[in-house]
Amino acid sequence: MFDNIADLTEKIRLGEDSFLELKEVRLSGSRVSAPRRDSLADELAAFANSRGGVCVLGVADNREVVGIALDQLDSVEDFIRELCISAITPPLAPVIERLSLPSNTGAMLPVIKVEVPSSLFVHRSPGGYLHRVGSAKREMAPDYLARLFQQRSQARIIRFDEQPVPGVTLDDLSPELWQRFRSPRLTERREVLLDKLAMARPDTDGILRPTVAGVLMASRDPRRWLPNAFIQAVAYRGTEILPHAGQHYQIDARDITGPLDQQVLEACHFVGRNMRVEAIKQMGRRDLPQFDLTAVFEAMVNAVAHRDYSIYGAKIRLRLFSDRLELYSPGAIPNTMTVESLPYRQAARNEAITSLLAQCPIPEDEQILTDRNAMMDKRGEGVRVILDSSERLSGKHAYYRLIDESELLLVIPAASFSEAPD
Template sequence: MFDNPADLIEKIRLGEDSYLELKEVRFAGNRVTAPHRHSLADELAAFANSRGGVCVLGVDDSREVLGIALDRLNAVEDLVREVCLSVITPPLAPVIERQRLPSSTGEMVAILKVDVPRSLFVHKSPGGYLHRVGSAKREMTPDYLARLFQQRSQVRIIRFDEQPIPGAVLDDLSLELWQRFASPRGKDRREVLLEKLAMARPDTDGAVRPTIAGVLMASPNPRRWLPNAFIQAVSYRGTEVRPWGDRVYQLDAQDITGPLDQQVLAACRFVNKNMRVEASKKEGRHDSPQFDLTAVFEALVNAVAHRDYSIHGAKIRLRLFADRLELYSPGAIPNTMTVDSLPYRQAARNEAITSLLAKCTVPEGDRPFSDRSAMMDKRGEGVQIILDNSERLSGQRPFYQLVDESELLLVIPAASLLGEEA
């Protein structure tokens, strides 16, 4: 917003409004005394809860450009970053830019421009749940707040994965990644096709923008908009998360990113690389792995397809131990399902994502992970495959567990191997 310096200067001359906040910066020694961190947090959160806006640090309420000393820019930027991460819930990730603007004497001085986009979430700051009304911030009334939660995530009048992402544009989606969902005979324009696939949707400003599903399936780096849309994979030595004698207790670790289908395949490769395999020469060579890779594939597909992407700060966690595999997926079980009913019932939290995964092909080189051509089977047989295949290999039944009503844990016991460490 106000990306051209001339536009920003003109906006400052006009004064504060729904999209602009001006803040003088003062110091006592090396400490920033103004703006106060709570006041700054309230202003930034109010922008995020509204339609976005820009806070300019180094300009006072009378619209005079005072500037910030060059040797103190780092301290001011540190304050903004700390406020966004520690004082606002969930945290904000604004664009912080250093610029030079002319002061009243014509001298070019440094200012800090903090660009806050309209957020996917509803943010709370020390002043409560605030929004921008003209040049002032106001606490939201209960009915307004309820409507905002409905619009942005929790109640899902519009499913969360079909919500447009503020600030994202269609060019942020990779041509190669979104074209794989197009029909060979289709002649739809990009915008029309992406809307049909729920990968794009008109925003409140009328612009067609990528949706959550769009960036998760067709962006090379979904974490740009959803920082926790990745799989954290760790392989441990032994059966507990603790140091193992004098040896390193983490054998391997990887943050797996990219489009969701690529995350699934990369996580399968991680398990394949780190699990142990026993070779038997009875009746010819026969390899016996610790885990059934088809079951692992199904578990990972379910995790990326059904996790709750609206929970800030939560990621999929894959933990590989000597005696088991643990897979944590953010979010409670959708609708009226229970842990016991998972093998028998279907309920999609993210219908756009599941539909797109069903259209994704499994590359020939990754077919050892699955004998079907598509990433997802809409018949709902995945959980039963996980349970049956794993039990057939290890002799122990995997189990699901709901943790704190906010995270679904799947535990797959490892098959015992001859000669393994105690």
């Protein structure tokens, strides 16, 4: 927004409106004394709750560019970054840019441009839930706030995975990744195909942008726009997390990112790399792994397909211990389902994602993990496979547990070599 100096200068000349806020900066020593921290947090959150906007620091109320001293730019930027993290919930991640703008005398003076896109979330700042009305911020009326939560999928009424992601363009998607969903017989334009697949949708300005599903399935690193769209995998030594035992309590740790199908496969490799495999020599040599990798594959597919991506700050967590595997997936169980009914019922929180996974081919060298050719079959058999395959291997029941109505935990017991089944 206002991406070149001429456009930004002209916008400042015209004055504040729904998309522009101007702030003069004053410092007391190295501490920013103006604008006030809470006030600036309110302005930035109001932009995020509306259609986005730009705040320029270093411009007075009379639209005169007064600048920021060069040796104070770091302090001002730190001030902005800190309040976006600690004074706004969920935190903001604006684009902070240092520029030089012409003053009334023609001198080029440093300023800081803070660009805030319209957000996928509804943000609360010290002044409450605010939005931008013309050149002012206003507290949202209860009915307006309820509609905004609904529109941004926090109320789970609109499918979150089909929402356009602010600030992302179709060029940010990898052609190699989205073209794998194209039928060989069809030659639709990119825009038509992505819209049909729910990988792109028009935003409030009518601009076609990648959806949450599009970013998750067709970008090399979804974390650029969805910071928690990854799997945090840790393999521990022993049966408990014991950081006080020294630096070697973790055997392996990795943040697994990439498109969702790649995350599934790399998570399976993580388990295969860190689990024990025993050689059983009764009636010829036979390898007995701690975990059935087909069950692990199904568990990972279910986790990336059904987790709630609208919960800010949550990620899939894979924990590997000597006696069990734990998999934490953000979100409650959808559509009146219960933990007990999981093996028998089927419901999808993310229709676009599950549809894409059902069309997503598995590389030939990875098909040892499953007998099908696509990542998902949508027949609702995954939970049954996880429970049955795990019990056949270990002789113990795998189980699910819902934590605080916000996270689903799957525990798969490891096979005990001393009690190996016949």
